[in-house]
Amino acid sequence: MTMASNPLHGLWTLTDRELKKWYKAPVVLIVTLIQPIVWLAFFGKSMNMASIFTNGSVNIPGLNIPKQIIDQIAQAYLKSTFGTTDYFSFLAASMVAQITFFTAMNSGMSIVWDRRLGVLDKLLTTPVPRGSIIMGKVLNSVLRSLAQATIVLIIATLLGMKFNTSLTPLGFALSIVGVYAALTLLALGFSALYLTLALRSTNWQSQMAIINLLNMPLMFASNSFYPIKMMPWWLRPIAYINPLTYVNDVTRGLLLGISTFSVPMDFLYLAVFAIAFSAIGIVLSWRFLSEG
Amino acid sequence: MLGDSAIKAINLTKRYGPILAVDHINFEVKYGEVFGFLGPNGAGKTTTIKMLTTVTRPTEGTALVGGYDIVKQPAKVRESIGVVPQDFTSDEDLTGWENLMMIAGLYGIPKREAKERATELLDLVELSHAADRKVETYSGGMRRRLEIAMGLINRPRILFLDEPTLGLDAQTRAAIWSYVFRLKEQLGTTIFVTTHYLEEADQYCDRIAIIDHGKILAIGTPRDLKKVVGGDVVILQVAGNPETAVKVLQNIDGLSDVRIVEGFIRFKVSDGSRAAPLIFDVLSKAGVRVTSIAIKEPSMDEVFMEYTGHSLRDEWGSREEAMAMRRIVRTARR
Ligand SMILES: Nc1ncnc2c1ncn2[C@@H]1O[C@H](COP(=O)(O)OP(=O)(O)OP(=O)(O)O)[C@@H](O)[C@H]1O
Ligand SMILES: [Mg+2]
Numbered sequence: 190m191t192m193a194s195n196p197l198h199g200l201w202t203l204t205d206r207e208l209k210k211w212y213k214a215p216v217v218l219i220v221t222l223i224q225p226i227v228w229l230a231f232f233g234k235s236m237n238m239a240s241i242f243t244n245g246s247v248n249i250p251g252l253n254i255p256k257q258i259i260d261q262i263a264q265a266y267l268k269s270t271f272g273t274t275d276y277f278s279f280l281a282a283s284m285v286a287q288i289t290f291f292t293a294m295n296s297g298m299s300i301v302w303d304r305r306l307g308v309l310d311k312l313l314t315t316p317v318p319r320g321s322i323i324m325g326k327v328l329n330s331v332l333r334s335l336a337q338a339t340i341v342l343i344i345a346t347l348l349g350m351k352f353n354t355s356l357t358p359l360g361f362a363l364s365i366v367g368v369y370a371a372l373t374l375l376a377l378g379f380s381a382l383y384l385t386l387a388l389r390s391t392n393w394q395s396q397m398a399i400i401n402l403l404n405m406p407l408m409f410a411s412n413s414f415y416p417i418k419m420m421p422w423w424l425r426p427i428a429y430i431n432p433l434t435y436v437n438d439v440t441r442g443l444l445l446g447i448s449t450f451s452v453p454m455d456f457l458y459l460a461v462f463a464i465a466f467s468a469i470g471i472v473l474s475w476r477f478l479s480e481g
Numbered sequence: 482m483l484g485d486s487a488i489k490a491i492n493l494t495k496r497y498g499p500i501l502a503v504d505h506i507n508f509e510v511k512y513g514e515v516f517g518f519l520g521p522n523g524a525g526k527t528t529t530i531k532m533l534t535t536v537t538r539p540t541e542g543t544a545l546v547g548g549y550d551i552v553k554q555p556a557k558v559r560e561s562i563g564v565v566p567q568d569f570t571s572d573e574d575l576t577g578w579e580n581l582m583m584i585a586g587l588y589g590i591p592k593r594e595a596k597e598r599a600t601e602l603l604d605l606v607e608l609s610h611a612a613d614r615k616v617e618t619y620s621g622g623m624r625r626r627l628e629i630a631m632g633l634i635n636r637p638r639i640l641f642l643d644e645p646t647l648g649l650d651a652q653t654r655a656a657i658w659s660y661v662f663r664l665k666e667q668l669g670t671t672i673f674v675t676t677h678y679l680e681e682a683d684q685y686c687d688r689i690a691i692i693d694h695g696k697i698l699a700i701g702t703p704r705d706l707k708k709v710v711g712g713d714v715v716i717l718q719v720a721g722n723p724e725t726a727v728k729v730l731q732n733i734d735g736l737s738d739v740r741i742v743e744g745f746i747r748f749k750v751s752d753g754s755r756a757a758p759l760i761f762d763v764l765s766k767a768g769v770r771v772t773s774i775a776i777k778e779p780s781m782d783e784v785f786m787e788y789t790g791h792s793l794r795d796e797w798g799s800r801e802e803a804m805a806m807r808r809i810v811r812t813a814r815r
Contacts, residue, residue: 202586210574311570311631314534315587316559479536
């Protein structure tokens with residue numbers, strides 16, 4: 190037999206296994222897509238910030254402020270807060286990172302199931318590199334995230350997301366590639382993180398608890414829903430180390446033309462995040478994937 | 482890298498907290514041998530296999546498998562072995578075919594070759610008709626047969642089977658053993674197998690190790706082990722009252738363990754066929770007429786009882802039930 194010298198050996202086989210489960214069960218795909226779409230519909234559409242501020246004129250007796258002026262004040266306020274007057278697009282841009290994050294989170298569960306259902310025991314007896322067992326799942330999560338992000342982008346566009354008008358078609362294509370690159374790094378880092386946390390777990394309840402514990406803070410302590418400058422001071426440090434913030438900055442920077450940091454800095458941060466956690470995941474899987 | 486033995490355990494030990502699951506065991510398995518591990522629940526059979534197949538690290542000691550150290554060269558060990566674990570390990574969301582192809586991929590077997598082998602193996606375990614069905618729709622017996630096919634896909638030099646026939650009907654059990662036997666005969670595969678079917682151990686294993694509470698109590702060929710029990714078992718039927726005959730027999734030197742079992746007289750003697758004429762003689766002098774006689778080698782159950790002080794058979798019922806339960810629970814958890 191010839192393999193085992195190749196460190197990537199078996200990686201695609203394992204990724205393919207995970208992908209099969211996914212495209213053969215479209216229900217899973219649909220369910221995963223529901224959440225960001227619900228967010229978009231509720232927060233982006235019904236609670237559209239612009240309409241909260243611009244809904245009709247204000248009538249204070251004796252002082253009649255015309256609607257235009259109110260609108261102007263509101264627009265200026267929105268612009269200064271979100272960098273755009275279009276809150277829906279602002280939010281929609283963050284949804285692609287959101288769905289990537291959710292997908293990555295759940296990848297940790299799959300290793301718990303593999304352990305419980307005995308599949309892992311089998312994998313461990315084969316010559317496949319231990320790191321590939323983890324990286325197969327990471328890769329699956331990356332591919333899945335990109336597919337789902339694409340669907341979210343398409344739906345958001347249909348619902349009225351507006352892109353930076355100054356983009357040429359080529360510029361737009363490159364921007365999309367840039368966004369995918371950022372999402373790939375995010376998915377790599379987070380799936381590796383969650384898989385590493387699940388390396389020894391046989392208990393999906395405790396894994397769910399970990400997911401829920403990290404889920405909310407990471408989601409809200411980021412620039413997903415509103416800019417960091419609107420946050421209370423104690424929440425800001427979390428938002429600044431949260432990789433979601435940087436992906437959102439890339440997406441908004443490239444697609445909407447509003448960036449708080451700078452896109453190259455965002456990428457640098459994300460690359461460090463992805464490489465660090467993938468490396469930790471691979472190293473720890475050699476040590477901890479087997480029992481005791 | 483062919484050493485002298487296919488498997489050599491050296492003080493192999495596994496401790497789970499306070500439990501010594503495997504307690505400093507030593508044994509050797511020769512190339513081409515079918516080596517049986519026989520022991521009651523919790524004896525440490527599965528733990529031993531898990532260590533030998535590099536799924537679990539030993540707490541102490543080590544073993545050479547195919548000449549490679551399981552602790553220092555686990556990757557080398559993995560390349561030369563095939564494993565059929567006790568618990569189901571196939572992916573329920575995939576079909577039988579996909580499972581086989583996946584495992585083939587992990588062994589780096591080229592696609593075309595993998596397809597050939599998968600087709601052949603599915604045919605062997607009689608699952609060709611269900612190849613494209615999801616494993617979750619398989620019955621317990623079908624799943625076990627698939628596990629066996631998965632363990633054979635890399636044509637291993639050394640094959641580990643942890644209770645491969647558990648829960649299968651007699652016909653399938655026989656089919657699987659005959660295939661295992663063919664592997665040994667035609668390819669010279671070394672086979673390390675645990676089983677709780679005493680007859681299987683007796684019939685198919687070249688040598689057997691009896692393990693209980695993590696310790697090996699005896700190793701030998703089924704024949705040798707049976708000799709230790711003390712010769713043959715003789716079963717007599719007499720005309721008239723068997724009690725009288727028992728009294729007479731108890732006074733003959735060399736006969737032991739004389740009992741009445743379901744109306745038959747049963748005793749042990751070192752060489753049944755030599756003792757028979759003498760026994761006829763003594764009994765007829767005492768006025769007892771023998772109507773039938775059967776001389777048998779001791780069964781593995783007796784060997785087992787001799788070493789462990791308890792019968793393996795007592796556990797059968799509860800054990801099969803436990804296995805069935807385990808399977809149901811696993812499926813239900815999904
Ligand atoms: N992961 C584990 N953690 C703690 N204890 C364990 C673990 N695995 C096995 N044991 C204990 O080690 C002992 C030996 O178990 P093992 O599974 O090797 O027995 P076995 O001979 O295969 O039994 P069976 O015939 O029931 O399969 C048992 O007491 C068991 O409870
Ligand atoms: Mg066992």
